[in-house]
Amino acid sequence: MTLAVLILALFASIFAGTKWSDASTTPGLALDLEGGTQIILTPIASEGEVTDETIQQAINVIRQRVDSSGVTEAEITSQGKNIVVGLPGTPSDETLDLVRKSAQMRFRPVLTVGAPTPVESETPAEAPAEPETPVVPANPSDLAQITPAVQAEFDALDCTDPKNLTGGLGDEPDAPLVTCADDGSAKYILGPVEIEGTEISNASSGMGTTPQGVSTGQWVVNLEFNNEGTEAFKDTTTRLVSLPSPQNAFALVLDGLVISAPTANDVITDGKAEISGSFNRESAALLANQLNFGSLPLTFEVQSEQQISATLGSEQLEKGLIAGAIGLLLVVIYSLFQYRALGLVTVASLGIAAVLTFGVILLLSWTIGYRLSLPGVAGIIVAIGITADSFIVYFERIRDELRDGRTLNSAVEKGWDRARRTILASDAVNFLAAVVLYFLAVGGVRGFAFTLGLTTLIDLIVVFMFTHPVMQLLARTKFFANGHPASGLDPRRLGATTRYAGRGRVSRSGATADQDAPTVDAPVDEPFDRPAREKVGAGASLGAASAGEGSRMTIAERRAAARRAAESDATTTGSSTEGDKNEENL
Amino acid sequence: MAQGFAQWGNDLYTGRKSYQIVGNRRRFYIVAIVMVVLSFGVLLTKGFNLGIDFRGGSEFVVSNVTETDQQPAIDAVAEVAPAEVPRVTTVGGAAIRVQTDRLTADEVTEVRDALAGAYSVTEDDVTTAFIGPSWGKDVSQKAITGLIVFLALVGLVMTIYFRNWRMAAAALIALFHDLIITVGIYAAIGWEVTPATVIGFLTILGYSIYDTVVVFDKVRENTHGILDQTRSTYAERANLAVNQTLVRSINTSVVALLPVSAILFIGAFLLGAGTLRDISLALFVGMAVGAYSSIFLATPLEVTLREREPAIKEHTKKVLEKRAALAAQAAESTGGATDDAALAAAGVQGAGQLQPGSHQGVKAQPRRKRGH
Numbered sequence: 001m002t003l004a005v006l007i008l009a010l011f012a013s014i015f016a017g018t019k020w021s022d023a024s025t026t027p028g029l030a031l032d033l034e035g036g037t038q039i040i041l042t043p044i045a046s047e048g049e050v051t052d053e054t055i056q057q058a059i060n061v062i063r064q065r066v067d068s069s070g071v072t073e074a075e076i077t078s079q080g081k082n083i084v085v086g087l088p089g090t091p092s093d094e095t096l097d098l099v100r101k102s103a104q105m106r107f108r109p110v111l112t113v114g115a116p117t118p119v120e121s122e123t124p125a126e127a128p129a130e131p132e133t134p135v136v137p138a139n140p141s142d143l144a145q146i147t148p149a150v151q152a153e154f155d156a157l158d159c160t161d162p163k164n165l166t167g168g169l170g171d172e173p174d175a176p177l178v179t180c181a182d183d184g185s186a187k188y189i190l191g192p193v194e195i196e197g198t199e200i201s202n203a204s205s206g207m208g209t210t211p212q213g214v215s216t217g218q219w220v221v222n223l224e225f226n227n228e229g230t231e232a233f234k235d236t237t238t239r240l241v242s243l244p245s246p247q248n249a250f251a252l253v254l255d256g257l258v259i260s261a262p263t264a265n266d267v268i269t270d271g272k273a274e275i276s277g278s279f280n281r282e283s284a285a286l287l288a289n290q291l292n293f294g295s296l297p298l299t300f301e302v303q304s305e306q307q308i309s310a311t312l313g314s315e316q317l318e319k320g321l322i323a324g325a326i327g328l329l330l331v332v333i334y335s336l337f338q339y340r341a342l343g344l345v346t347v348a349s350l351g352i353a354a355v356l357t358f359g360v361i362l363l364l365s366w367t368i369g370y371r372l373s374l375p376g377v378a379g380i381i382v383a384i385g386i387t388a389d390s391f392i393v394y395f396e397r398i399r400d401e402l403r404d405g406r407t408l409n410s411a412v413e414k415g416w417d418r419a420r421r422t423i424l425a426s427d428a429v430n431f432l433a434a435v436v437l438y439f440l441a442v443g444g445v446r447g448f449a450f451t452l453g454l455t456t457l458i459d460l461i462v463v464f465m466f467t468h469p470v471m472q473l474l475a476r477t478k479f480f481a482n483g484h485p486a487s488g489l490d491p492r493r494l495g496a497t498t499r500y501a502g503r504g505r506v507s508r509s510g511a512t513a514d515q516d517a518p519t520v521d522a523p524v525d526e527p528f529d530r531p532a533r534e535k536v537g538a539g540a541s542l543g544a545a546s547a548g549e550g551s552r553m554t555i556a557e558r559r560a561a562a563r564r565a566a567e568s569d570a571t572t573t574g575s576s577t578e579g580d581k582n583e584e585n586l
Numbered sequence: 587m588a589q590g591f592a593q594w595g596n597d598l599y600t601g602r603k604s605y606q607i608v609g610n611r612r613r614f615y616i617v618a619i620v621m622v623v624l625s626f627g628v629l630l631t632k633g634f635n636l637g638i639d640f641r642g643g644s645e646f647v648v649s650n651v652t653e654t655d656q657q658p659a660i661d662a663v664a665e666v667a668p669a670e671v672p673r674v675t676t677v678g679g680a681a682i683r684v685q686t687d688r689l690t691a692d693e694v695t696e697v698r699d700a701l702a703g704a705y706s707v708t709e710d711d712v713t714t715a716f717i718g719p720s721w722g723k724d725v726s727q728k729a730i731t732g733l734i735v736f737l738a739l740v741g742l743v744m745t746i747y748f749r750n751w752r753m754a755a756a757a758l759i760a761l762f763h764d765l766i767i768t769v770g771i772y773a774a775i776g777w778e779v780t781p782a783t784v785i786g787f788l789t790i791l792g793y794s795i796y797d798t799v800v801v802f803d804k805v806r807e808n809t810h811g812i813l814d815q816t817r818s819t820y821a822e823r824a825n826l827a828v829n830q831t832l833v834r835s836i837n838t839s840v841v842a843l844l845p846v847s848a849i850l851f852i853g854a855f856l857l858g859a860g861t862l863r864d865i866s867l868a869l870f871v872g873m874a875v876g877a878y879s880s881i882f883l884a885t886p887l888e889v890t891l892r893e894r895e896p897a898i899k900e901h902t903k904k905v906l907e908k909r910a911a912l913a914a915q916a917a918e919s920t921g922g923a924t925d926d927a928a929l930a931a932a933g934v935q936g937a938g939q940l941q942p943g944s945h946q947g948v949k950a951q952p953r954r955k956r957g958h
Contacts, residue, residue, distance in 0.1 A: 403599050422803040
């Protein structure tokens with residue numbers, strides 16, 4: 001069976017995952033179950049729109065800070081215009097501050113560059129020591145700014161230590177800055193800020209062109225400044241071109257770390273710079289994005305900051321699972337009570353659905369990092385009812401067909417035909433609801449919508465690949481086909497109507513093959529006695545003349561009914577012309 | 587009892603027993619209108635008890651406490667911020683939740699220490715949270731957008747599936763009815779409205795429509811080719827459909843409500859305030875109302891709307907006229923019979939999907955037995 005293969009494949013891949021990769025046999029838990037801190041930030045731009053790219057950039061900045069601060073498994077995602085930062089455990093206040101801080105992009109001149117490792121002894125000859133420490137530097141590139149204190153700081157700085165790549169450090173605009181490249185490949189001493197990132201009007205990546213407009217085949221980043229920026233950039237480049245390396249470079253500092261330090265080759269007067277170098281498509285796009293981010297410094301407004309204690313989360317999960325188990329048990333009892341042996345099919349189907357759901361959640365938490373949250377658990381529990389409903393719709397259809405006098409085999413087929421349509425339509429609506437919720441909602445609603453949609457799909461798989469085939473098989477067994485009273489498909493209890501079987505014979509199909517079940521066994525007030533023999537008078541328990549019963553009446557029956565009705569006094573509520581004759585007013 | 591229930595189901599299916607749900611639709615409309623008005627009344631007079639996610643503020647949860655007395659918490663907050671009136675609730679078996687208006691970072695630390703001291707737990711057992719006032723607004727705004735998009739899509743899907751916009755309209759009106767009454771009952775009970783509650787309300791959307799689709803599917807099946815016969819009217823066929831799906835509706839509702847009530851019970855009595863409790867109350871009420879409306883409101887509404895279609899209007903008239911003629915004829919032949927007899931003579935059928943040319947033929951022939 002396809003389903004068996006499916007389940008096998010699912011669990012085989014998970015097993016393989018646990019063996020050779022980092023999959024686990026328990027699903028990942030979201031913060032509300034595992035405990036931790038969740039911070040929801042709304043980025044606010046001082047001017048202009050907050051675009052998806054800037055949010056993505058902001059997330060990268062936050063991730064850089066969090067990762068290098070030593071917190072593992074932080075979850076940083078965007079939800080609409082919000083950034084959700086999930087930190088496991090109880091993070092320190094410093095970490096929290098890091099997350100909340102806004103990031104800025106600034107241009108500073110490079111004073112000196114060094115290898116990332118700390119230097120023990122005296123400064124190398126390359127970096128000239130300036131003894132006379134002037135208080136006011138002549139210009140931002142003045143090496144006089146490298147005071148012994150700054151030099152010592154520079155020497156001690158170890159850019160191979162991730163702790164120093166956190167970013168978000170104190171970034172005094174007017175003071176020189178000692179910092180690392182964002183990838184830890186070099187360390188710098190930088191002059192005071194010359195141009196603020198806000199003065200960038202646009203940055204883009206593309207193929208570089210020669211002045212004649214011929215493509216150079218190299219990836220470059222194009223940078224445009226606004227009026228103020230153009231002026232400042234002209235001044236800076238004018239000064240820088242004449243200086244020796246490395247002082248002829250300026251550093252792009254994002255969040256306190258140098259993301260790039262291009263050399264100024266020309267005086268740029270029109271505010272349109274081109275940064276070329278060893279870029280490929282990705283790195284050029286990345287730098288352009290970072291520059292754009294810099295042009296729109298975002299400040300983060302903390303929407304909510306929640307610490308969830310691990311004990312409380314696990315208590316909720318435990319109680320939730322208990323509730324789920326109780327709910328499942330009640331459903332099982334009820335369906336056994338209502339559908340007898342057929343209820344076992346429900347139970348088995350629910351079991352398969354549960355196994356599939358568990359498997360898929362494991363798979364998703366391994367592959368795309370899905371985390372199960374409390375609303376997600378609620379979604380699964382709610383899905384028990386919706387899944388069971390598919391079976392109920394199907395079983396009731398089979399019963400309906402049996403009542404019409406079909407054999408079980410054809411009732412299963414015919415009932416399936418009709419039930420399938422209903423199940424598909426209603427599941428489609430449910431799935432639609434889940435998808436809409438997932439894409440439009442935030443926070444917990446998402447987790448809920450996810451499991452709801454997932455279980456709806458699993459419901460379809462189970463009904464199509466398990467319940468229906470099983471019913472087909474069962475319909476061939478004697479127990480069900482003969483309508484054993486405990487099978488839940490007993491045609492006698494279902495009041496299967498008589499039907500004309502040809503050649504003057506009337507058969508009660510479904511029961512025809514059942515010689516050892518005489519009609520006397522029929523329970524409850526003779527539901528399939530021939531109506532002609534029925535002694536139900538007007539005003540009987542049904543409240544109205546029960547003339548024609550069953551679906552079809554012969555002419556004789558109809559006359560008899562008319563006569564009977566005529567004989568008895570019309571004490572009944574005269575049914576209106578519109579009503580069914582057996583009406584029972586509500 | 588099961589036997590009685592099965593028998594009842596049979597009678598409903600064959601039409602031997604039939605509840606006049608469509609026939610008495612005015613009564614159900616009145617009930618629905620009264621309920622909706624009452625819900626609005628509750629919303630206007632009492633309003634929602636908004637949770638901290640919508641109000642904004644600071645929240646402290648003290649876990650692993652040995653005694654769940656609330657007074658120490660109130661005292662601890664009063665020590666730091668005398669003007670504050672904290673809301674203190676017990677969560678689960680060994681946790682206390684304290685909610686205040688927004689406090690400064692220093693105050694938060696002080697309150698945390700005070701709470702840890704008051705309940706003699708370590709500081710790690712006291713978690714703090716701060717929720718900005720716009721967070722809840724954000725959630726509800728998204729929810730409303732979701733609602734509108736969902737309604738538009740569902741209306742479209744149902745119109746395509748049933749090939750009739752009136753069915754979609756009836757389902758959507760019933761949906762509004764469910765939603766408003768659920769919200770009203772939730773407000774009347776007075777539990778806090780949290781994002782979990784909003785999730786619950788949103789789920790009702792899917793569930794209510796789902797329920798209605800199942801019933802409407804049967805209505806559509808029963809009224810297929812209705813215009814080709816003159817025995818019963820559209821309303822009668824629709825009513826039969828409701829009766830025939832009644833057993834399914836009851837079974838489904840019970841099965842869906844059982845797990846939800848399990849969560850509700852555990853949430854309300856063991857866990858106290860929290861996601862599970864809020865979501866399950868919203869779901870419980872919504873599912874119950876949804877099941878009710880799919881039977882007693884959606885189908886009658888659908889009939890009312892459909893009967894405005896000229897073809898169906900004409901058909902209903904034709905059927906009734908023909909029936910009256912037959913009844914008169916029968917009354918003549920039996921010599922002054924009652925209404926019942928006349929109706930019987932007219933051969934009004936409750937059950938049976940009689941459609942000219944489709945109910946007989948090879949399908950009526952006995953099938954070959956397999957395996958014997």
